[in-house]
Amino acid sequence: MTDLVIVGAGGFARETASAARDTWNVLGFLDDDPALHGTVRSGLPILGGTERVHETDAAVVVCVGNPRNFTARKQIVERLGLPAERYATVVHPLASVGAGSVLGPGTVLLAGTVLTADVAVGSHVAVMPQAVLTHDDRVGDYCTIASGVRLGGGAVLDEGAYAGSGALIREGVKVGAWSLVGMGSVVLHDVPAGEVWAGNPARLIRPLS
Numbered sequence: 001m002t003d004l005v006i007v008g009a010g011g012f013a014r015e016t017a018s019a020a021r022d023t024w025n026v027l028g029f030l031d032d033d034p035a036l037h038g039t040v041r042s043g044l045p046i047l048g049g050t051e052r053v054h055e056t057d058a059a060v061v062v063c064v065g066n067p068r069n070f071t072a073r074k075q076i077v078e079r080l081g082l083p084a085e086r087y088a089t090v091v092h093p094l095a096s097v098g099a100g101s102v103l104g105p106g107t108v109l110l111a112g113t114v115l116t117a118d119v120a121v122g123s124h125v126a127v128m129p130q131a132v133l134t135h136d137d138r139v140g141d142y143c144t145i146a147s148g149v150r151l152g153g154g155a156v157l158d159e160g161a162y163a164g165s166g167a168l169i170r171e172g173v174k175v176g177a178w179s180l181v182g183m184g185s186v187v188l189h190d191v192p193a194g195e196v197w198a199g200n201p202a203r204l205i206r207p208l209s
Contacts, residue, residue, distance in 0.1 A: 004024040004061065009031040010063075016090055017029070017042055019093075030048060031046055060087055060088065065144060067162060070180070089107050108125070112130040113129065113132075116132070117134075118135055122159075124141055133151045134153045134155075144161075145163050148165055155172065159177045174191070176190070186200040
């Protein structure tokens with residue numbers, strides 16, 4: 001199996017390590033918190049800071065970010081400056097990727113994720129457990145799709161969009177770049193770029209600062 005190092009050591013990173021165990025030789029985590037170096041998480045060592053990706057030929061996946069800072073993944077990828085071919089695409093054995101679907105480098109699909117048919121997912125996308133992406137959906141680079149999200153057919157998430165847990169996004173609707181849809185929201189209309197929407201039906205809460 002190909003060696004893999006995971007950038008980050010939080011919850012998403014550890015979930016990714018679990019998803020990758022059957023198909024990758026996971027060496028451990030890289031994290032820039034010095035207090036974590038030399039410790040163990042989920043049975044794997046924290047090997048040092050993120051700069052150590054340049055000391056190995058192992059494949060890499062960046063697994064950081066949360067609703068309070070969901071731009072972090074892009075910032076780290078740009079700082080590392082690695083070629084696209086260094087990045088792993090991690091698909092949990094219990095995820096389902098339908099015919100005609102494509103995944104970009106650095107993308108992670110966790111357990112129970114379903115891509116039904118002809119779904120395009122960009123690079124460095126995080127798809128959490130039990131999300132369902134249906135026919136002809138388009139997901140841009142650096143998006144985060146939290147647990148239990150449902151995208152209707154032909155929905156679009158532009159670069160960096162964040163769909164919170166349990167959000168429902170109507171068919172053909174677009175969520176603009178770097179916008180956040182709150183957990184449990186029902187999105188019936190297009191969401192402009194750079195805004196926070198929530199509710200049922202979802203409405204503008206505030207611009208994203």
